Amino acid sequence: QKEVEQNSGPLSVPEGAIASLNCTYSDRGSQSFFWYRQYSGKSPELIMFIYSNGDKEDGRFTAQLNKASQYVSLLIRDSQPSDSATYLCAVRSGGYNKLIFGAGTRLAVHP
Amino acid sequence: DVKVTQSSRYLVKRTGEKVFLECVQDMDHENMFWYRQDPGLGLRLIYFSYDVKMKEKGDIPEGYSVSREKKERFSLILESASTNQTSMYLCASSQMTVHEQYFGPGTRLTVT
Numbered sequence: 001q002k003e004v005e006q007n008s009g010p011l012s013v014p015e016g017a018i019a020s021l022n023c024t025y026s027d028r029g030s031q032s033f034f035w036y037r038q039y040s041g042k043s044p045e046l047i048m049f050i051y052s053n054g055d056k057e058d059g060r061f062t063a064q065l066n067k068a069s070q071y072v073s074l075l076i077r078d079s080q081p082s083d084s085a086t087y088l089c090a091v092r093s094g095g096y097n098k099l100i101f102g103a104g105t106r107l108a109v110h111p
Numbered sequence: 112d113v114k115v116t117q118s119s120r121y122l123v124k125r126t127g128e129k130v131f132l133e134c135v136q137d138m139d140h141e142n143m144f145w146y147r148q149d150p151g152l153g154l155r156l157i158y159f160s161y162d163v164k165m166k167e168k169g170d171i172p173e174g175y176s177v178s179r180e181k182k183e184r185f186s187l188i189l190e191s192a193s194t195n196q197t198s199m200y201l202c203a204s205s206q207m208t209v210h211e212q213y214f215g216p217g218t219r220l221t222v223t
Contacts, residue, residue: 045214046213097205098156098159101154103152
């Protein structure tokens with residue numbers, strides 16, 4: 001059983017819309033959650049992290065965490081074509097700051 | 112800004128060669144990680160290190176070894192490269208008390 005699951009997509013949204021990316025995880029003891037953006041051929045870039053239940057906003061990005069339901073989501077408001085990328089969800093698991101990554105959701109924002 | 116650099120962006124090696132991939136970070140991070148990324152399989156942890164000369168196996172350590180002689184440098188070694196080790200290799204680092212990992216640009220390795 002995968003420990004971090006994401007819908008592979010592609011998720012296609014029109015420019016200006018809200019993109020909603022979801023992630024579920026299996027380890028109920030997980031404490032830290034991260035969203036990375038990865039453009040094709042590039043390395044992952046950290047865009048958000050969240051540790052507490054609820055919402056955390058940073059510009060056009062909002063991370064939402066629900067530990068009881070074991071899911072974390074990323075909302076991108078006013079989506080732009082430059083947001084087209086693969087978004088990786090990562091969960092801290094165990095010691096030494098190891099992260100478990102989902103396989104990623106590909107987002108396509110079309111004009 | 113955290114800077115993680117990797118020795119090569121692209122590398123082509125022959126089957127059976129010994130391959131060294133180097134990673135250097137300039138932020139005095141305690142933790143360093145090596146991943147490989149393959150289409151459909153996501154990021155998979157090969158090895159990580161939480162201190163100089165310390166190493167821990169990740170999920171797929173077979174066929175790889177690592178070396179960390181200095182805090183800022185973490186090397187991945189393919190003892191005898193095989194075609195199934197053709198992949199994108201990503202290095203990352205993080206502080207001990209802060210959990211975010213920062214990635215280098217990656218090395219695309221092709222083994223022929």
